[in-house]
Amino acid sequence: MLDFFNSNETIHFIITVSTMLLFTIGLYGVFTQKNLVKVLISFDIMETALFLFFIGLHYDFGRVAPIVDGNLNTFTNMVDPVPQAMILTTIVIGLAILALGLSFGIEYFRLTGTNDISKMNELRD
Amino acid sequence: MIGLIILFTFASIIVVALYAVLSQDVTQAVILFMGVGLGSVVLFLIFQAPDVALTEAVIGTGLSTAVFLLGIRHTSIDKEVKS
Amino acid sequence: MNLKKEFRLKHIVLSLLSSALMLSILGLLLHVKSGLHKSVGDIILTLNMETATANAVTSVVTFFRGIDTLGEVTVLFLATTGIALMLSTSQRTYEKVVHQESFILNIGSKLLLNVIILFGVYIIIHGHLSPGGGFQGGVVIATAFLLLFLANPNMHLNHFILTLGESLSGATFVLVGLIGLFKINILFGNFLPNPVSEIGELVSGGIIPIIYIIVGIKVGSEMSVIVEYFIKEDNKKEVSNA
Amino acid sequence: MSLGYYFLLPVIFSFLTPFFKKMSSVSLRGSSVLLNLFLFLQTLQYTQMSMPQISQFSIAPPVGIAFVLDNFSLLFLLIFTFSGFIVSLYMMWYFKVSDSTHEARFYVFFSMLIAGSIGMILSCDIFNVYIFFEITGISSYALSAYNKDKMGLEAGIKYLIIGSVASIFIVFAIMLIYLQIGTVNIGLIAQRYSEIDPKIAVLIALMLFIGFGTKAELFPMNFWAPDIYQGSSSHVNGLFSSVVAKAYLFVLFHLFYLFGLNTQYTILLMSLGAITFLVSELTALNQKDIKRLFAYSTLGQLGILFMALASNSSQTISGALFHLTSHSISKLLIFLALGIIIHKLKDTKISIVGDFKSMFLTVILVIGFLSVLGIPPFSGFVGKILILKGFALAHNYMAIAFILIVSIIEAVYFFRLIAIMLDKSRTKVAVSIGFINYIVLGGLGLLIILLGVYPSILTHYTDLATNALLEPQSYLNYALGVGL
Numbered sequence: 065m066l067d068f069f070n071s072n073e074t075i076h077f078i079i080t081v082s083t084m085l086l087f088t089i090g091l092y093g094v095f096t097q098k099n100l101v102k103v104l105i106s107f108d109i110m111e112t113a114l115f116l117f118f119i120g121l122h123y124d125f126g127r128v129a130p131i132v133d134g135n136l137n138t139f140t141n142m143v144d145p146v147p148q149a150m151i152l153t154t155i156v157i158g159l160a161i162l163a164l165g166l167s168f169g170i171e172y173f174r175l176t177g178t179n180d181i182s183k184m185n186e187l188r189d
Numbered sequence: 190m191i192g193l194i195i196l197f198t199f200a201s202i203i204v205v206a207l208y209a210v211l212s213q214d215v216t217q218a219v220i221l222f223m224g225v226g227l228g229s230v231v232l233f234l235i236f237q238a239p240d241v242a243l244t245e246a247v248i249g250t251g252l253s254t255a256v257f258l259l260g261i262r263h264t265s266i267d268k269e270v271k272s
Numbered sequence: 273m274n275l276k277k278e279f280r281l282k283h284i285v286l287s288l289l290s291s292a293l294m295l296s297i298l299g300l301l302l303h304v305k306s307g308l309h310k311s312v313g314d315i316i317l318t319l320n321m322e323t324a325t326a327n328a329v330t331s332v333v334t335f336f337r338g339i340d341t342l343g344e345v346t347v348l349f350l351a352t353t354g355i356a357l358m359l360s361t362s363q364r365t366y367e368k369v370v371h372q373e374s375f376i377l378n379i380g381s382k383l384l385l386n387v388i389i390l391f392g393v394y395i396i397i398h399g400h401l402s403p404g405g406g407f408q409g410g411v412v413i414a415t416a417f418l419l420l421f422l423a424n425p426n427m428h429l430n431h432f433i434l435t436l437g438e439s440l441s442g443a444t445f446v447l448v449g450l451i452g453l454f455k456i457n458i459l460f461g462n463f464l465p466n467p468v469s470e471i472g473e474l475v476s477g478g479i480i481p482i483i484y485i486i487v488g489i490k491v492g493s494e495m496s497v498i499v500e501y502f503i504k505e506d507n508k509k510e511v512s513n514a
Numbered sequence: 515m516s517l518g519y520y521f522l523l524p525v526i527f528s529f530l531t532p533f534f535k536k537m538s539s540v541s542l543r544g545s546s547v548l549l550n551l552f553l554f555l556q557t558l559q560y561t562q563m564s565m566p567q568i569s570q571f572s573i574a575p576p577v578g579i580a581f582v583l584d585n586f587s588l589l590f591l592l593i594f595t596f597s598g599f600i601v602s603l604y605m606m607w608y609f610k611v612s613d614s615t616h617e618a619r620f621y622v623f624f625s626m627l628i629a630g631s632i633g634m635i636l637s638c639d640i641f642n643v644y645i646f647f648e649i650t651g652i653s654s655y656a657l658s659a660y661n662k663d664k665m666g667l668e669a670g671i672k673y674l675i676i677g678s679v680a681s682i683f684i685v686f687a688i689m690l691i692y693l694q695i696g697t698v699n700i701g702l703i704a705q706r707y708s709e710i711d712p713k714i715a716v717l718i719a720l721m722l723f724i725g726f727g728t729k730a731e732l733f734p735m736n737f738w739a740p741d742i743y744q745g746s747s748s749h750v751n752g753l754f755s756s757v758v759a760k761a762y763l764f765v766l767f768h769l770f771y772l773f774g775l776n777t778q779y780t781i782l783l784m785s786l787g788a789i790t791f792l793v794s795e796l797t798a799l800n801q802k803d804i805k806r807l808f809a810y811s812t813l814g815q816l817g818i819l820f821m822a823l824a825s826n827s828s829q830t831i832s833g834a835l836f837h838l839t840s841h842s843i844s845k846l847l848i849f850l851a852l853g854i855i856i857h858k859l860k861d862t863k864i865s866i867v868g869d870f871k872s873m874f875l876t877v878i879l880v881i882g883f884l885s886v887l888g889i890p891p892f893s894g895f896v897g898k899i900l901i902l903k904g905f906a907l908a909h910n911y912m913a914i915a916f917i918l919i920v921s922i923i924e925a926v927y928f929f930r931l932i933a934i935m936l937d938k939s940r941t942k943v944a945v946s947i948g949f950i951n952y953i954v955l956g957g958l959g960l961l962i963i964l965l966g967v968y969p970s971i972l973t974h975y976t977d978l979a980t981n982a983l984l985e986p987q988s989y990l991n992y993a994l995g996v997g998l
Contacts, residue, residue: 297717300713300714300717301690301714304690304693304694304714305693305694306693306694306695306710306711307696308694308695308696308706308709309695309696309697309706309709310696311692311696311697312576312577312696312697312698312699313696314696315577316577319573319577335572335573336572336573336577336578337572337578337579337641337642338571338572339518339521339571339572339579339642340579340641340642340645342521342525343521343633343642343645343646343648343649344645346525346528346626346649347645347648347649347652349528349529349622350528350622350623350626350649350652350653350656351652353619353622353623353656354619354623354652354655354656354659356619357616357619357656357659357660357662358659358662360616435532438529438532439529439530439531439532439533442525442526442529443526443529443530446522446525446526446529449518449522449571450522452572453516453518458570458571458572458573459516459518459522459569459570459571459572460571460572461572461573462572
């Protein structure tokens with residue numbers, strides 16, 4: 065029973081199904097939420113789901129983190145470092161966009177007293 | 190064993206994320222979102238990505254929650270749209 | 273009542289649609305990892321010994337994909353500039369709100385501040401040996417200032433020093449890349465000696481720790497500015513409303 | 515000169531703006547003009563060299579990242595650096611007459627907008643393209659909201675949300691590519707694209723298409739664009755129309771031809787372009803806001819470009835590249851001229867084109883309108899006629915009929931604008947133009963006429979660019995680092 069859970073196939077299956085569920089939850093939030101803050105939270109959930117998907121599928125059972133320390137002397141049997149570097153970059157970019165969006169929201173709130181994106185209809189035909 | 194831990198962590202993340210998206214209270218949603226970040230930190234550690242885990246811990250869980258809370262506090266954005 | 277029903281219906285339809293979409297994608301993704309080719313990460317792992325960096329992720333972030341990191345720092349810089357544009361108060365007049373200071377909080381936070389900053393600096397300068405690095409350490413330093421602000425809302429950061437740190441560290445990053453161009457004819461090339469025997473020591477890896485220290489200073493000052501703008505936004509009250 | 519300077523110089527300029535701010539605003543404006551002029555002259559020098567050029571970062575590709583310039587990207591590089599130089603000159607006038615307290619911040623966003631667009635077309639690493647995509651995106655969100663008024667902020671928020679959705683799709687596509695073939699280098703991806711599982715290849719193509727197509731304002735993902743144009747300042751619209759949209763268009767079609775998608779998706783892209791063209795021009799007919807009207811006009815022209823660029827035949831693509839250059843210049847001219855009028859009249863209704871008194875501006879605007887519409891002897895005419903000729907050589911008479919019919923709809927609102935402009939009975943307000951704008955707008959107008967009369971100066975480069983696009987072997991060799 066436990067061996068079943070320790071196989072790569074099972075782990076990757078769990079990761080794929082769960083992250084896609086998480087992604088769907090975020091997508092649902094982006095479509096349905098009206099508060100700007102809630103929309104930004106939904107974006108972040110989507111992004112987190114993608115990060116977990118990418119890092120998770122590059123994890124194979126028995127591999128170790130790509131860092132050499134006292135016990136290891138060569139870069140062998142390690143997980144792929146490039147996805148980790150890419151995700152690190154994307155996390156920081158996500159924070160930058162989130163903070164910028166929030167500052168837009170604060171300024172808009174000060175001008176109009178609302179933060180509802182469905183009420184933003186100043187611009188139209 | 191690791192598969193089971195991954196399964197349970199994912200299950201809790203999904204439940205928390207669902208609550209965060211459906212919650213009527215924005216402050217509550219922000220705190221629940223922090224829970225999602227916390228769960229993903231655990232998962233990144235299991236996936237042998239300590240760098241990403243540390244980044245997610247300080248940025249996804251720490252600073253972005255702080256920025257969210259500061260952003261919605263005094264401007265009383267959270268008293269706006271419910272639903 | 274009728275409106276509410278319609279609203280619910282829209283939600284249900286949307287959620288059904290998005291889950292159907294995702295389920296169909298899910299079917300495709302179950303065996304997405306092909307392993308047809310040796311990935312670029314595996315090539316980098318074999319090359320990584322030459323950079324003499326113990327942490328392969330660090331060498332990817334700062335060396336193999338150094339221009340990505342410069343771009344990422346630029347994105348943060350642009351976001352900071354945008355937030356400053358939005359939340360700066362030069363065009364409005366405000367009543368200054370003076371908060372009560374708590375003595376114990378004040379002293380306690382100042383004691384903790386040093387420890388947290390030390391931790392952040394440790395993370396930055398050990399970026400090439402252990403998990404962590406410029407981004408993580410920089411954000412840890414910014415959270416130290418966040419603590420200080422929360423304990424003492426009347427605090428002010430010295431904007432001149434922050435701007436100086438931000439600009440000069442950014443310029444130094446570009447400069448390091450240009451020195452590589454002039455010295456070994458490759459932009460962002462590793463022009464400092466990086467003997468493999470030094471792997472695991474604090475001074476090793478050539479320009480890699482230098483770039484991460486620069487990134488740490490830049491991210492630290494930018495995040496502190498962001499935190500300060502959001503906190504100060506909190507403490508303001510427009511005169512007309514008061 | 516190393517190609518890296520196209521990104522590094524604007525970056526170092528932006529990082530150091532706080533020091534410029536301390537000195538004086540004149541030094542800031544002047545150094546921005548000098549920077550953009552330098553980059554433009556450098557690009558002109560590249561036209562004399564043999565292509566492609568490469569500059570690598572840190573380590574040779576395909577492991578590392580490199581900038582590769584071939585004839586196709588050279589054309590876009592010329593357009594972008596030229597537009598950057600023109601707008602930087604215009605901004606010298608703009609900031610003199612309007613008091614803005616955040617001038618330094620504008621220059622940060624402006625130079626990074628240009629630098630990000632240039633990075634997108636030069637980089638041969640798809641994740642690096644994504645980074646430049648975000649740099650361009652975040653500068654455009656901030657520029658949309660720059661005035662901090664209600665409309666601008668609304669435009670900024672909408673743009674930010676749409677842009678984040680697009681970027682999530684692009685990240686997803688990059689992840690799928692890496693999972694399948696283990697690389698992010700565009701050359702290697704192009705080589706191995708056929709080995710991807712066909713179902714997942716469809717998914718990747720779809721996601722890249724949604725991501726870049728949303729930003730390139732392609733139907734059905736362009737519902738946001740008119741709102742953004744209406745909320746932003748006029749000169750920002752000029753940049754969006756002539757630089758940013760073109761950069762996304764470049765990436766979309768570059769990947770389209772490199773990955774060999776042109777065998778399957780030509781019909782889809784062409785019909786989407788046709789729908790974009792038709793719907794936008796029909797909607798433009800009853801617009802009341804001048805910026806919104808030209809937003810729809812931009813969408814329509816992008817529709818033609820999509821039809822022609824996806825058509826897979828070298829004659830049509832060459833014509834499309836000519837039309838693209840001409841459209842960039844004409845829209846820049848129209849938006850900058852409108853900026854002068856809007857600044858004076860503080861209004862954005864369509865009738866403002868009849869409310870000013872200035873012979874120069876009238877002539878310039880008429881040149882711009884007729885060029886977009888495609889009337890001889892202006893450059894737009896040559897572009898459209900080359901596209902039609904290409905379609906005729908490919909025996910695609912449906913497309914020719916379609917373009918001609920929709921152009922009649924386009925003519926309706928352009929001639930209505932010209933009629934309003936020449937209406938003598940309206941009360942006219944005198945507009946001061948400023949010395950520098952005579953040079954900027956006059957130069958653009960002369961360029962339009964020059965390209966219309968002597969199209970051979972440009973057709974040489976568009977033919978070379980078309981060859982580089984359709985036979986990318988030398989580009990791929992450089993992107994793979996062969997023979998470095």
